[in-house]
Amino acid sequence: MIENLAKKYSRILASYPVAILVLLFVMAGFIASGATQIEQVSQNNEDFLPDTVPSVKAFDIIGAEFGQGGGGSTYTILFETAPEYANSNELRDIRESQMINYIETVSNDIESFKEVTTVSSVADLVEDASTKRDVINQLEASEQASSYVSEDKSFTIMRISSTDISASEEEELASMIKTSVERIERPPGIETGYTGQPFINQAFQEQSQSTQGQTSILSLIGVFLVVILLFRSIVSGLTSLSALIFGIMTGVGVFGWLGLNLSPATSGAISMGIGIAIDFGIQTVSRYKEERRELGIEKSLTEMFVGVINPMSIALIASIIGFTALSFGRITFLSDLGTILTLTTTFAFIGALTVIPTLLVIYDKHLKKYFPESFYNTFKQTVLGDTTQ
Secondary structure, three states, X not given: OHHHHHHHHHHHHHHOHHHHHHHHHHHHHHHHHHHHHOOEOOOOHHHHOOOOOHHHHHHHHHHHHHOHHHOOOEEEEEEEEOOOOOOOOOOOOOOOHHHHHHHHHHHHHHHOOOOEXXXXXXXXHOOOOOOHHHHHHHHHOOOOHHHOEOOOOOEEEEEEEEOOOOHHXXXXXXXXXXXXXXXXXXXXXXXXXXXXXXXXXXXXXXXXXXXXXXXXXXXXXXXXXXXHHHHOOHHHHHHHHHHHHHHHHHHHHHHHHOOOOEOHHHOOHXXXXXXXXXXXXXXXXXXXXXXXXXXXXHHHHHHHHHHHHHHHHHHHHHHHHHHHHHHHOOOOHHHHHHHHHHHHHHHHHHHHHHHHHHXXXXXXXXXXXXXXXXXXXXXXXXXXXXXXX
C-alpha cells in the first residue's frame, strides 16, 4: 500500500513540481502569518507553577481580593559622580546644591505619575539647597542621610514605590521613570543607573529576545555548514535546510494562531527544534541522491518515499511523545515549550515530504545545467582541465 501511494505521489510531484511548490509557499505564508500574533511576555515566579499548587492558589485568591503582591513594586535610581576630566566643572560630590536641586526636580516629576505612591531621596532631607555648606549641615543633622548618601559621597539613590499594577504596567512605568530622568538635564559628571525587580525584568526581557534571535541564527548557520560538509554540496545543503525552515515558519505560525506567546523560559525553543528537525531533511536528500545514481527522477522519488517514511515516522512519533510528556509535568512553561517543539518538528516532517521532493525535481529538471551540484568538480574541469572524478 505504501509503495502504491508513493508511486502516485511521486508521479504528481514529478509532473507538476512548480505548481506544487507555489501552492506550498502560499499555504506556508498564510500559516506563518500567525507568528505576528505572538508576543514576548514577561514571566513571574508564580507563572512557573500551575494554579492547583496551594501556595499559588492562595496567591491568586489574595491577589484577586486585595491586589497582587500587596503593595506594588519598588524602583531604585542610582545617581553617581563619574568625572572624566581633571580640573573640570564636573561634580565630584553629590552634596553639591546643583545636584540636590536636580534630584528634587526629578522626584517631583516622577511623583506626578498616577501609578507612583511615594518617592524618597536625599532631597527630602534638605529644605534649603542654596549652597553646598547648607546641604552638608542639614545632612549631618539628619539620621537618615546614610540611607541615601554613600560614605565617600560619590553616589546617592532615589527609591520609588508604585501601586499594585500588572507586570506589563510595571515595565511601562519603568520606561516612564527612565524617560523622566533622561529628559531632565543632569549636572555635568553625573551618571545614572536603575535597579529593582521591574528594571531587572525589563532587562531580562530584552536580553531573552536578543538571545533568541542570535541563537536561532547561529543554529541555522551551524546546521547549514554541517549539511554542506555532509553532502559536499551547497545545493544539497540548502535543499535539506528547506524542510527545517518550512517547519519553523509554519510551526511558529500555528503557535501564534493558537493564541500562545513566547516567554523568556521558552525563547530557546526554536534553536532546540532546529537541531531535532534537520534530520528529516538529511534523510530525504540523502536517499534521493543515492537512488538517482541508477534511477530516473520519478522512480527515485518513489524509492525515496518508501525508504524514509518508516524511520522518519517513528522518529516523529518518538519526538512528539517526548515533547507531549512535558505537558504532564508541574512546571507550566514546559507545556508551551513542548507545544512549539511538537509543531516545528511535525511541520519539518511535512516539509521533508513535500517541499524537498519538489525542489529536488525542479533542480534535476530545470536548474542542474545552470547550477551544478558540485562547484568544486566543475571548477576542476573547466579551469584546471582535470577530468578525473
